[in-house]
Structures are given as C-alpha cells and as structure tokens.
Amino acid sequence: MGKLSVSAALVCLALFSGANAEEKLSMSDADKAMYAEMLENNPADMDVAEGEQLFGNMTSLEAYSKMLGVKEKDLAGYIAGFPRYVDGAKKVITLSQSIQMAAADAGKTVPKLESKEMLKMTAYVKSLANGLKTNIDVKANKQMKEMMALGQEVFETRRGGRGLSCNSCHSPDIIGQRLRMQPLPDLGVNKAAGTWPAYRMTKSETTALDKRFQQCMDNALLAKIPLGSKEMVALEVYVTNKTKGNEIQIPGLKR
Template sequence: MRSLSITAALVCLALLNSAFAEEKLSMSDADKAMYAELLDNNPAEMEVSEGEQLFGALIGTAGYAKMLGVKEKDLPKYIAGFPRYVEPAKKVVTLAQTIQMAAAASEKPVPKLESKEMVKMSAYVKSIANGQKTNIDVKANKHMAEMMKLGQEVFEERRGGRGLSCNNCHSMDIVGQRLRMQPLPDLGAKETAAAGTWPAYRMTQSQMVTLDKRMQQCMKNALLAEIPLGSKEIVALEVYVTNKTKGNAISVPSVKR
C-alpha cells in the first residue's frame, strides 16, 4: 500500500508544474482574449436555445413538471436540487435521466445520454434554474445518503496503472498547482462552482460538455477506465461533486477552457 501511495505521488509530481509558476503560463494572451470574447458571446447560448426547442417538442415544461410531481412554477428551485431521488424512478437520478423518463412516459423516442440532442436539452433544463443556488440535500433520505457515500468512495478510489483518483488532482493540498499549464481548481469554490456551471462551453473542444462527460474526460486523461454515463457510480460521483458547490449560484452555460 505504501509503495502504491509513493508511486501515485511521484506520478502526480511529474504531471504537475510548480505552484509558483508565473500566472501567464496558465493561459496565453490570445486565449485570454478569446475567453473574454466568449463570455460576452457564448456560442453555447445558441445550443441552449436549440435545446429549448427540442425539449418543447419532446416533452415541454408542463409535462416534465407533471412527471416529476411538482408544480411548473416550482421547477427552477426543484431543478437546483439535482441529482436527487425521484419517486417515479425509485432511485437517485440526474437531470438527463429525468428527460429520458419524461420522454418514455410520453411515449416519445428516448434520447441517449451521450447524444448531442441530450446535451442541448440538459443545458436548457439546467438553465431554467439559473440564478438559483444549488440546493442538493444529501441527507434528504437514505437513497441520497448512500449515493453521497458511494460518490466519495469513487472520488477517492485509486484506479488504473498509475493508481490515481479524482482526489489526487482536487484535494485541498493539490489545488492551485498546475496540470498541463492550467491551475487545478477547488471544485467547491464560488469562482469554480463546478456543479452549477455545467453544461459549459469548452474552448479547447469548441463544444458544450456536460458535467458527467467532463468527468469521463478527466478519467481518460488520467488513463483510467471511463465510468459509463448513467451508471450508479457516475451519478454518485455527480452527487458528491455537486454537494461541494451547495449554495453557489447556477449559471448555464458557462465558459471553460
């Protein structure tokens, strides 16, 4: 166990640049200018609008609220509490999974979690809660408590040949150091507000990406097997990460590097 820990630590040190590297290394002047421009003219705004049209044609907010068992006017606050336990599913689910549920309940084609249409609809549904504070409640019931526990286990579990975990790059003693010239963020910080700012437009990929897909990309970069979208483990991981940003405002779509 000690050998594994030392190996993982050495790998992390090899991957990370010095925490004292100059700030200019994190983003070039050209990238900074592009970032500033995207903040004012976010390309993902158009995709969110497309998501609204797709969602309206597939379900609509009235049908969606009915499936969830809430009043349509209460959707913003309710949406801000995801992932959460949903009675029709008998389990804790993400917003994307509730879109699938609503489509199935309406006997409409069920979009796949990885589809472009789902990304756009998920962003639109999340944007309904813009301005609301993330209000996930991991103590609301045994289902949420169990998923919170599992999420922490997944976050801290060392996997792959390098023996890395999510925690290796996002623990408080690592935050601020650099990986690929980019400062590693505190997922719970107000400035980051991880759960409240995804789906987001990624500059490096020129496309909108959901939080669970971003998690998969992290796993791929760390040479870890990607946890499947919609699996209990990936939902639990989203519960854990979302709880870190509880109380921070939701703003979708945001811009990320």
C-alpha cells in the same frame, strides 16, 4: 482520507511538470481576450436555444413538472436540486435521466445520455434554474445518503496503473498546482456543478459535467465510468454537494 502512495505522488509530480510555474504558463493575453468576449457571446447559448426546441418537440414543461410531481411554478427550484431521488424512478437520478423519463412518459424515443440532443436539452432545462443556488440535499433520504457515500468513495478511490483518483488532483494539498499549464481548481469554489453544461474553449464544444468526468478519466488513463451508472450518478452527487449554495449559470464557460 488517506494520503497518496509514494508512486502515485511521484506520478502526480511528473504530470504537473511545472507546479509553481511562472504566470506565463497561464492563459495568454489572446486567450484572455477571447475568454472575455465569449463571456458576452457564449457559443453554447445556441445549444441552449436548440435544446429548448428539442425539448418542446418532445414534451411540455407542464407535463414534465407533473411527471416529477411538482407544480410548474416550482420547477426551477426543483431542477436546482439535481441529482436527487425521484419517486417515479425509485432511485437517485441526474437531470439528464429525468429528461429520459419525460421522453418515455410522452411516448417518444428516449434520447441516449451520450447524444448531442440530450446535452442540448439538459443545458436548456438546467438554464431554467439560472440565478438560483444549487440546493442538493444529500441528507434528504436514505437513497441520497447512500449515493453521497458512494460518490465520495468513487472520488477518492485510486485506480489504474498510476494509482490516481479524482482526489489526486482536487485534494486541498494539490489545489492550485499546475497540470498541463492549468491551475488545478477547487471544485467547490470553481462552482463545478452550477456552471455545467459549459462551453470548453480547448475542445470548442459544449460538455456536460458527467462527460467532463470521463474526459478527466481519459487523461489519467483510467477506465471510464459509464454515463448513467450508479457510480457516475453518485460521483455527480458528491461533486454537486461541494458547490451547494453557488449560483447556477448555464451555459458556463471553461478554458
């Protein structure tokens, strides 16, 4: 893994504007109190409940399981392995894309990946695996191996005028420094894959992992990788693998 270029490193330092800053730059006492309260009463719980209703109006868990080729009793464990190769799709797909397949299989209007309906259904379906550990298998087959390699490439490739990449803010030598007053997290320790979709306090909304990727790209002035594209799915594969073995807790809660 190559080091940042001098120009990119200077940009990062400018962006951090206070790396190793005082603790006062962290969450305020009021924010901490709000965070503690939301842990008990996560606003995204309503999205999960609405997602259950939306999903039920579209199809059943029995039909969904059958479409995926698994028994309903094994569905939760199967869900914990997304993104994964699905025979019916003949490619590696995300959980949201599997819901699109279920809609098509049921003869219903296929929800767009960007829609609020899809977000809510994805949160509900993933919540079925709560308490289990993420069990993505990036060595399961040729397709998963290829997507893992592509995901790493997307994660580490520097783009845009600033020459930044995902790795610019999440490499081991950067983790813990501050960007916009927030410590840059270790995506593995931070359980990135197991806690999204999550409610973002700063946005006052529930957000999916791939949409969070796009928000980061926006902040870094990078062209957004389209949802559902091979590159975006691969990026989710790579990041999910970083959190393999962490407990799934949906909906998550993020600052």
